[in-house]
Amino acid sequence: MSSNIDTPSQIPEASPLGKAVTYCDHYNPSLLFPIPRQQKRDEIGVAAGKLPFMGVDIWNGYELSWLNSKGKPQVALAVFTIPADSPNLIESKSFKLYLNSFNQTRLDSVTALRELLVKDLSQAAGASVGVQILGVDRFEGQKLAELQGHLIDVLDIEVDQYSPNPDLLGLQLSAEEDGEAPVEETLVSNLLKSNCLVTGQPDWGSVQIHYVGQQINHEGLLRYLIGFRQHNEFHEQCVERIFTDIMRQCKPIKLSVYARYTRRGGLDINPFRTNFPQGLPENTRTARQ
Incomplete structure (x- = not known):
């Protein structure tokens, strides 16, 4: 052939x-x-x-x-x-x-x-x-496991924006004011939803953000991620947008963004972007996949 x-x-x-x-x-x-x-x-x-x-x-x-x-x-x-x-x-x-x-x-x-x-x-x-x-x-x-890290979805916040707004991203006030030493955190949300760039059909995902730098404001990050809810882009493009927005707004020393999207048509897509050398993330299905 x-x-x-x-x-x-x-x-x-x-x-x-x-x-x-x-x-x-x-x-x-x-x-x-x-x-x-x-x-x-x-x-x-x-x-x-x-x-x-x-x-x-x-x-x-x-x-x-x-x-x-x-x-x-x-x-x-x-x-x-x-x-x-x-x-x-x-x-x-x-x-x-x-x-x-x-x-x-x-x-x-x-x-x-x-x-x-x-x-x-x-x-x-x-x-x-x-x-x-x-x-x-x-x-x-084959196993099931959830993304590891601190789940920010438990935060009790009000949300009124459903398109991604980088201005929602920022540092904790103490980090901005005092120049605190860098922290290392892994943050997770299951509230990522975007829409297909062409059809507008919903794409559901979970995202894991690992960084080293001044501490990122968790509430602002969660509002920002929820902001993809009415946004039309392919999975890979959403993850790259998240990565570049966090880098510009929060300026971490190290950053990686990993999303696990639910399958459609027998396929799931899980983009991973990082600015420092490391092994590939675990390719383990989450419960929703």
């Missing part, structure tokens, strides 16, 4: 999102729809070639199936890691359609499947994409 993906600059409105489609159940890599990252990065002031962060987008696929050489169906889970410095993200519905195109495709081995996935996804993203296939023998080992 040959891969044939064309990767011109494409806009979200031209993607399969929100459109009726005919599902293809035979291998078709042309279904993948790459979207350049830079346009949205321009909006948040991130210049091309000067990323203030590194990281990955971790995708989990729960509906991967194909036929073996004898025509017998096979099933597996899959983990895809797309580097944050890839020029393109991959639109999620097109990703789903592409994976479904393996449903009636005969392959000689799991290795052959993985090689096709790596080749096609890397070409669409414009960078090397990691692919891990988890067979049925590894299903039992």
Whole structure:
């Protein structure tokens, strides 16, 4: 089988999102729809070639199936890691359609499947994409766990803004006035909700923010995160906006932002951005995923 993906600059409105489609159940890599990252990065002031962060987008696929050489169906889970410095993200519905195109495709081995996935996804993203296939023998080992850190959702606050406002972010007054020594904190919220950039459908998520620096005001941070509730952007773009807004408003020495979004169409997307070297975060499903 040959891969044939064309990767011109494409806009979200031209993607399969929100459109009726005919599902293809035979291998078709042309279904993948790459979207350049830079346009949205321009909006948040991130210049091309000067990323203030590194990281990955971790995708989990729960509906991967194909036929073996004898025509017998096979099933597996899959983990895809797309580097944050890839020029393109991959639109999620097109990703789903592409994976479904393996449903009636005969392959000689799991290795052959993985090689096709790596080749096609890397070409669409414009960078090397990691692919891990988890067979049925590894299903039992899959775990659920919540993001670790101090849960700020318990704060009793009033909220009247539902679009992201960076001015809500700031430091604790004592940190601003006294120049207190840097703190290290991990803060968590399950109240992240945004909407699909094209369809407006809701995307639900949890976010973990780890930083070293002057202490961030927790109430302001929670109001800011709730502010994404009526905001239209893809998952990856929301996380990059959160990262850059916190960096500009609070100026931490170190910062990482990790979001776990609930799945849609058998896929969940979990973007991770950081400004300091570290291992990848745990790819463990939360209860809502």
